[in-house]
Amino acid sequence: MSAEAITALKAKFPQATDRASADHPAVNVPFGDVVAALRFLRDEWAFDLLMDLTAIDWAEGAAPRFTVVYHLLSTTRAGSYVRVATNCAGTDAEPTAPSVVSLWPGANWHERECFDMFGIKFEGHPDLRRILMWDGYPYHPLRKEFPLAGIETDLPVADIQEETGTRVIAAPMMGGPFVASPGEMNLTEAEPRAKDESWADREVRPDQTPLRQVKD
Amino acid sequence: MATEFSYPDSAAKAAAARRELVESGAAQAAPAEFQTEKMSLSMGPSHPSTHGVLRLQMELDGEILTKADPVVGYLHRGDEKIAENMTYNQFVPYTDRLDYLAPLANNMAYAIAVERLAKLEVPARCQAIRVLTAEMARISAHLMGLGAFALDVGAWSVLLYSLEEREKLYKLFEELTGARFTTSYTRIGGVTRDVPEGWLGRVSAFCDQFLPILEETLNLLTRNKIFMDRTVGIGVISKADALAYGLTGPNLRGSGVGLDLRKDKPYSGYEQYEFDVPVGTKGDCYDRYLVRGEEMRQSVRIIRQVIAKFPGGPWYATDAKRIFAPPKEKILSSMEELIQNFMIVTEGPQIPAGEVYFEAENPKGILGFFIVSKGGGVPYRLKIRSPSFCNLSILPKVCVGNLISDVVSILGSLDFVMGECDR
Numbered sequence: 001m002s003a004e005a006i007t008a009l010k011a012k013f014p015q016a017t018d019r020a021s022a023d024h025p026a027v028n029v030p031f032g033d034v035v036a037a038l039r040f041l042r043d044e045w046a047f048d049l050l051m052d053l054t055a056i057d058w059a060e061g062a063a064p065r066f067t068v069v070y071h072l073l074s075t076t077r078a079g080s081y082v083r084v085a086t087n088c089a090g091t092d093a094e095p096t097a098p099s100v101v102s103l104w105p106g107a108n109w110h111e112r113e114c115f116d117m118f119g120i121k122f123e124g125h126p127d128l129r130r131i132l133m134w135d136g137y138p139y140h141p142l143r144k145e146f147p148l149a150g151i152e153t154d155l156p157v158a159d160i161q162e163e164t165g166t167r168v169i170a171a172p173m174m175g176g177p178f179v180a181s182p183g184e185m186n187l188t189e190a191e192p193r194a195k196d197e198s199w200a201d202r203e204v205r206p207d208q209t210p211l212r213q214v215k216d
Numbered sequence: 217m218a219t220e221f222s223y224p225d226s227a228a229k230a231a232a233a234r235r236e237l238v239e240s241g242a243a244q245a246a247p248a249e250f251q252t253e254k255m256s257l258s259m260g261p262s263h264p265s266t267h268g269v270l271r272l273q274m275e276l277d278g279e280i281l282t283k284a285d286p287v288v289g290y291l292h293r294g295d296e297k298i299a300e301n302m303t304y305n306q307f308v309p310y311t312d313r314l315d316y317l318a319p320l321a322n323n324m325a326y327a328i329a330v331e332r333l334a335k336l337e338v339p340a341r342c343q344a345i346r347v348l349t350a351e352m353a354r355i356s357a358h359l360m361g362l363g364a365f366a367l368d369v370g371a372w373s374v375l376l377y378s379l380e381e382r383e384k385l386y387k388l389f390e391e392l393t394g395a396r397f398t399t400s401y402t403r404i405g406g407v408t409r410d411v412p413e414g415w416l417g418r419v420s421a422f423c424d425q426f427l428p429i430l431e432e433t434l435n436l437l438t439r440n441k442i443f444m445d446r447t448v449g450i451g452v453i454s455k456a457d458a459l460a461y462g463l464t465g466p467n468l469r470g471s472g473v474g475l476d477l478r479k480d481k482p483y484s485g486y487e488q489y490e491f492d493v494p495v496g497t498k499g500d501c502y503d504r505y506l507v508r509g510e511e512m513r514q515s516v517r518i519i520r521q522v523i524a525k526f527p528g529g530p531w532y533a534t535d536a537k538r539i540f541a542p543p544k545e546k547i548l549s550s551m552e553e554l555i556q557n558f559m560i561v562t563e564g565p566q567i568p569a570g571e572v573y574f575e576a577e578n579p580k581g582i583l584g585f586f587i588v589s590k591g592g593g594v595p596y597r598l599k600i601r602s603p604s605f606c607n608l609s610i611l612p613k614v615c616v617g618n619l620i621s622d623v624v625s626i627l628g629s630l631d632f633v634m635g636e637c638d639r
Contacts, residue, residue, distance in 0.1 A: 022333050022570035048459050049475075051575065052584055052601040069586065071573050071601075075459065075473055079481025083573060106462035109609040117296075132289035132638060141297055148301045 002080040005045040013037055019085055026083035034086045034098050047072035053110035055118045059144040066095045099124040117142035261290045265368045265624040268634030284615040286608055291638035299598035303564025304330050304404050312398040314636040317360050318353035318579045319399045325576035327402035329585035333572040336536050340527040342406050343485040348522045351515040356385045357579035358508045365628035369446045377433040384422055404565045405540030406532025416523050423516045434509045447501035451614055451626035461610040464603050465581025466507045471499035477577040489521045501629035539565040564593020580604055600639055604632035
C-alpha cells in the first residue's frame with residue numbers, strides 16, 4: 001500500500017525521486033514541495049499519523065548538509081509506513097525547512113527539538129524555541145562538529161548566586177573523569193577513559209576560580 | 217499555534233467587559249482592589265504528581281487553567297549523541313534508561329531495529345523470549361502507572377497492591393537477566409542468556425496468582441465513586457486531536473483509535489498469539505485507566521500462550537558470525553569463536569549501510585528507532601521516537617479549562633516517563 005502511495009506521489013510531484021531504504025518505501029521531495037506532498041499523503045492516502053520528524057547532519061562540508069526526515073503511519077491501512085525526506089535550504093549555519101505544524105499540531109515539539117539539536121529554522125513555526133536544552137544555550141549539540149564531551153557554557157545561575165549567596169560550581173560537562181574523545185578515530189582511541197582528572201569533589205579545577213564569577 | 221481554545225476565562229472576560237464599559241463612558245474604572253488578575257504558577261520540576269521532572273508553567277484564573285506550557289528537558293542526557301559514538305551493543309544499557317519502568321521492552325525494540333537493518337532473522341525461541349519479557353515488562357509498567365495514578369487522585373491502597381505484584385515480576389527479571397531494573401537483556405542478534413531452568417514455570421505460577429489480585433485491585437477503582445468523580449469526563453481527548461498530536465499506546469486507544477502495532481504490523485512473532493486490543497469510547501482519564509487495566513489481562517493471555525508453545529532450538533542467531541558474540545563457554549574452548557568475540561567487542565557488530573525505522577508497541581506507546589548507518593559497528597545517526605514526548609505535547613491543549621486538581625488526574629492518566637521524554 002505504501003509503495004502505491006509513493007508511485008502516486010511521484011506522478012503528482014515529478015521532481016520527487018526514490019530514496020534508498022532498508023525497509024519502508026521512501027522518497028526524496030524537493031524543499032518547496034514538502035508541505036504539499038505531506039498533505040497529499042495525509043488526505044489522499046490516509047497517512048494520518050506523523051510518527052516522527054527528525055534531521056540528519058551529513059557533517060561539515062557536505063552538500064547538502066542537513067536532511068529532514070518524516071515518517072508517516074496510516075491507522076486505516078494497517079501498519080503501512082512511508083518515509084519522506086527533504087534537504088534543507090539556507091546556509092550551514094542557519095539551515096531552513098518548511099514547518100508542517102499546520103498539518104499536524106504534533107509536529108510542533110518535533111520541530112522545536114530539531115531546531116534545538118541541529119539549528120534548523122522551520123519557516124512558519126508558531127513558537128520556535130529550544131525544548132530540551134535551556135533558553136540561551138549557544139550550541140546545537142547533535143551537529144557533527146559538536147564534541148561528545150560537550151563544551152562548557154555558563155549556566156544560568158548568576159541570579160541564584162546573587163540572591164541566595166550560595167556557592168554555585170558547575171558540574172563538569174564531560175560526565176565525571178571519564179572522557180570520550182571526539183572526532184574520527186577508531187573505537188579503542190575514542191573509548192571513554194580517565195583523561196581529565198583535574199576535576200574532583202574537593203579540589204577546584206585549575207582553570208577556574210573557586211567561586212564562579214557572577215556576571216554583572 | 218494553529219489551535220484556538222475556548223475556555224471559561226472569567227477574569228479575562230470580566231476585564232474585557234469592564235474595559236468596554238469604561239471606554240463607552242458608561243462606567244468609571246473600578247478601584248484597583250476590585251480588579252482581578254491571573255496568577256502564574258509553576259508546578260514541578262520536582263512535584264509528586266509530575267512523575268519525575270516535568271515542569272508545568274501554568275496561568276490560572278482562580279482555580280481554572282487558562283494556559284499550560286510544559287517545560288521538558290530536565291533529564292536530557294544526549295542519548296542520541298552518545299549513540300553515535302559507541303557500538304550497537306554498547307548502546308543497549310542506554311535503552312534501559314529511556315522508559316525505565318519497562319527496560320525489557322525498550323531492549324527488544326532497539327535490538328529489532330538494528331536487526332532489521334542487518335536483515336537478520338532471530339530464531340523462534342529468541343523471539344518467544346523477547347515477547348514474553350516485553351509482556352511482563354508491560355504488566356510491571358502498567359502496575360506502576362496504575363498505582364501512581366490512583367495515588368495522585370487519592371487512593372493509597374492501590375499502590376501497595378500493585379507494587380507488591382511488581383516486586384514479584386522484578387524477582388523474575390532478576391533471575392533471568394541478573395538485574396531488577398536495568399536489565400540490558402538483548403544483544404543484536406539474540407539475548408544475553410537463555411531462560412533459566414524452571415523459570416517458565418515460575419512465570420506461569422505468577423500469572424495464576426496475579427489475575428485474582430489484579431481483579432481485586434481494579435475493583436478498588438472501577439466503581440469507586442471518588443475515583444470516578446475525579447476521572448470520568450475529565451481530560452477528554454478526541455479522536456482527531458489524539459491523531460493530530462501523534463498520541464500512541466493506551467492514550468490513543470483510550471480515545472477510540474484501535475492502533476496496536478502488535479496487531480497491525482506484527483513483529484517478533486506476535487501474529488501467532490491471540491489477544492484483544494481494548495479501545496475506549498470517550499477518551500477521558502477513566503477510559504485510559506480502563507484500557508490499561510484490560511491490557512494487563514491481555515498480556516497475561518499472551519504470556520500463557522508463549523509458555524504453552526515455547527519453541528526449542530537456538531536462542532540467538534547462529535548464522536550471524538559478525539554480529540552476535542557466541543556464549544562464553546564456546547569462547548573459552550574454541551579459537552575461532554574467541555576471534556569472533558574479540559572482533560565483535562572491539563569493532564562492534566558489523567551492520568550494513570542504510571536507513572531503517574522500526575517501531576514497537578511499548579507500554580507507554582509506540583517507541584521508534586530511526587537508524588542511519590554508513591556500515592561498520594557504530595550508527596551514523598540514531599533517533600529515538602519516544603512515546604512520552606509525543607504524548608506530553610498535547611498538554612497545552614488538554615489541560616486548559618480544567619481545575620488545577622484535575623491536571624493531576626490528567627497527568628496521571630497520560631502515564632509518561634520523563635527519562636524517555638527527555639532522552
